[in-house]
Each structure stands twice: as structure tokens, then as C-alpha cells.
Amino acid sequence: MFFRTITTPTARLLRPSHSRLPRRTPFSLFPILPSTLTQPFSTTLLRKHGHTTPPKPGEELYVTFVDKSSKPHKFAVSAGENLLDIAQEHDLDMEGACGGSAACSTCHVIVADNAMYERIPEPEDDENDMLDLAFGLTETGCNRSRLGCQVKMSKEIDGLVVKLPSMTRNLQSSDFSKKA
Numbered sequence: 001m002f003f004r005t006i007t008t009p010t011a012r013l014l015r016p017s018h019s020r021l022p023r024r025t026p027f028s029l030f031p032i033l034p035s036t037l038t039q040p041f042s043t044t045l046l047r048k049h050g051h052t053t054p055p056k057p058g059e060e061l062y063v064t065f066v067d068k069s070s071k072p073h074k075f076a077v078s079a080g081e082n083l084l085d086i087a088q089e090h091d092l093d094m095e096g097a098c099g100g101s102a103a104c105s106t107c108h109v110i111v112a113d114n115a116m117y118e119r120i121p122e123p124e125d126d127e128n129d130m131l132d133l134a135f136g137l138t139e140t141g142c143n144r145s146r147l148g149c150q151v152k153m154s155k156e157i158d159g160l161v162v163k164l165p166s167m168t169r170n171l172q173s174s175d176f177s178k179k180a
């Protein structure tokens, strides 16, 4: 029985001639394999970060990011866009290591106006947990920290101004990454 799986000339000589079993090709031992090989190859789309939908005329909301060199970048955006996607769409330096699932603090932003901060829906527990780990967390005065991926633009916060911190802490690499 063992010899029937071997197809070399030597193996054929060794095959018992009295065997009544039909010849088998090596593939017939793995009936699933040929059909598996004929199935089309498919992939799952990666979530593309930084993709935003341009606002319709008359429905623009405005947000300004102040970068690490204190330079403001003002954008017109649609309601519902989060700050991480907006920043990445415009190539600002916001890492977003966890992809916007409130599992890191690399999208840390500092809301520059206390009244505006109060108009943003309160952070969930996950966000608060991550903010505790954020480098340069600010909780008092005019500057209050949030995770950019958890802040969605709305009419209530039209005109929002946020600062990007000088550094972020990426715990996935257990490291500090200095952002120039």
C-alpha cells in the first residue's frame, strides 16, 4: 500500500503486482487540494485612514489644527468627520496607531478653548483610559486633552481649534516617538 503513493520508476517496480486497487495519482490522496487551487484569490480591503468626504456647498464646518511649530492649518470639513481622519487627509503629523479605536494615544489633541471643549460630547471610559497614558495630558485651564479619533465634527463645534502635542507616546512599541 505504501508503494502506491510513489511515482518514480523504481517505485513502480516495487509496487506489488498482485494489488487490485486502482492506481492513484498523488493528488488523489488529497481530494480537497485540486479544488482549493482552482478557487479565486480574494482579499479584504484595508481601512484607509485619512479618507474624508468633502463638505457640500453651504454645509462646511471649520476646524483648525495648530502644529508643533505653532502654524495653523484651517480646513473646511463635513459633519461627522473625526479629527484623526481630517489630520491624516491633510498630511498633518498625527499617527493614529490603533486606527481610531481608542486603544492608543497617538491621536492626542489639545482643545484650545474651554467653552468649545464643553460643547464636545464627553469622552467614553476607553478614551479616558487612553488619555491617562497620553504624553503631555492637559486637563485644566483653557487647554483640555482629547483623542482626535473620538472627536467628530458637528455644528456645535464649528470653528474648533486644536493643538497637536509636541510628542506622542506609542505604547505598541513601548517607546516615545519624538515628533519634530
Ligand code: FES
Binding pocket: 084, 095, 096, 097, 098, 099, 100, 101, 102, 103, 104, 105, 106, 107, 130, 147, 148, 149, 150
Ligand atoms: S488613533 Fe488610537 S486612540 Fe485615536
